[in-house]
Amino acid sequence: MSFASLGLIDPLLRNVQDLNYQTPTPVQAKAIPAVLSGKDVMAAAQTGTGKTAGFALPLLQRLVQHGPAVSSNRARVLVLVPTRELAEQVLQSFIDYGKGLDLRFLAAYGGVSINPQMMKLRKGVDVLVATPGRLLDLNRQNAVQFDQVQTLVLDEADRMLDLGFARELNAVFAALPVQRQTLLFSATFTDDIRAMAAGILRDPLNISVSPPNATASKIRQWVVTVDKKNKPDLFMHLVAENNWRHALVFVKTRNGVDYLAAMLDEAGYAVDTIHGDKPQPARLRALERFKTGEVQMLVATDVAARGLDIDDLPLVINVDLPIVAQDYVHRIGRTGRAGASGVAVSLVCADEAPQLAAIEALIRQTLRREEEPGFEAEHRVPQTSATGEIIRKPKKPKKSRVPHAAPRDMQVLSKKPRPQSGENQPKLAAQCAVAVGKGTSLVGGSPFSVQKPRSKPAGKPTAGSRKPAGKPAGGRGKRQS
The missing domain is CATH 3.40.50.300 (P-loop containing nucleotide triphosphate hydrolases)
Incomplete structure (x- = not known):
């Protein structure tokens, strides 16, 4: 025809x-x-x-x-x-x-x-x-x-x-x-x-022309399970290990976009960003630079998932899974276009199990899982199915609070503590001191960190601090003569 x-x-x-x-x-x-x-x-x-x-x-x-x-x-x-x-x-x-x-x-x-x-x-x-x-x-x-x-x-x-x-x-x-x-x-x-x-x-x-909600058959898709806090280091490790030189990278937040862009920039990659807070002319320039090859890595939020017409894009990396399952289809649709082959890799943490299950139900397939040595997740991602079900393993029975002591001649020295996930990998985030974009600082903490600052109880002074207002400084509250 x-x-x-x-x-x-x-x-x-x-x-x-x-x-x-x-x-x-x-x-x-x-x-x-x-x-x-x-x-x-x-x-x-x-x-x-x-x-x-x-x-x-x-x-x-x-x-x-x-x-x-x-x-x-x-x-x-x-x-x-x-x-x-x-x-x-x-x-x-x-x-x-x-x-x-x-x-x-x-x-x-x-x-x-x-x-x-x-x-x-x-x-x-x-x-x-x-x-x-x-x-x-x-x-x-x-x-x-x-x-x-x-x-x-x-x-x-x-x-x-x-x-x-x-x-x-x-x-x-x-x-x-x-x-x-x-x-x-x-x-x-x-x-x-x-x-x-x-x-x-x-x-x-x-x-x-295709089953509803299907993804292109020539796109190879898989997920790599990892703890949320280790996503930036795993991302940089995979980029270096696989020699990825041209990719569209999706992150959930603007801070996450700027953080990863800073890491890529520090590692010597030509990088640009697209997110909702960026002026439209700057977004169009970033896209044009990426399409011409001047930029190797384009890091974006979902605002860029639609309308990007890029020829021969080999790779899409989902550092964060999208909240809406349909957005996954549109994200990875940037690669494998018009019959070409492509790759879509997603970094998934335990908190994202519901999104992963929704995506697999939408595309009607269970995505292959991998673990990267040195980045094994401490918080395991539950198994999911193409029906959208999250398959949780039964909890292990609790051990006795007071374990029975072993005979003295059978006691052995405890094993050395196992290194934390990602401990043997280069701390790429710590090496990056300059951020791409507006005022991003890698020293101040990763937007991928799950740690929360502990709040101090109200009304209780910290050690060495001044007494709370309203209490006399010289005694137990008695009036001074």
């Missing part, structure tokens, strides 16, 4: 050829004819299967062939996405596919000034790619009206619900024309997604 056989016009075929697209992917082969015919579509497709081209190419053709020119402060195609990064990526796809078609495109999202977006909307745009919150802001200020919208696209619909955009999405749906085409694309299909689809789609064509 060729793109020409799908009914695309010559300008689009030339652009596809310039991008070195050889044959349509399964989702493109099914979606393009349906979108061209004006049908609603509900598609389940893994990240990296070419779904953006599956809706962008036919929509560009419909914009050229059908409907009046766009008016001021209007849009003809509205694409809703969950994050800024994905908005930029989808916008670039429309620009690349629509080269030479004399159409106007715009991405609108928060975190940057709204004024330039309002100025560009004055002439109207053919395709508006937007996050739900910023779209409603523009609508409230009359910068964009919806009466000319012909097609609504929901890209990464599950992620939008995960991020709490349900109310904003309902507000957008209510403001759109009833007579429109609606396309819904999602990597996973939850009950909430199906309920939303039932309310906005009319007799849709259902497309599924």
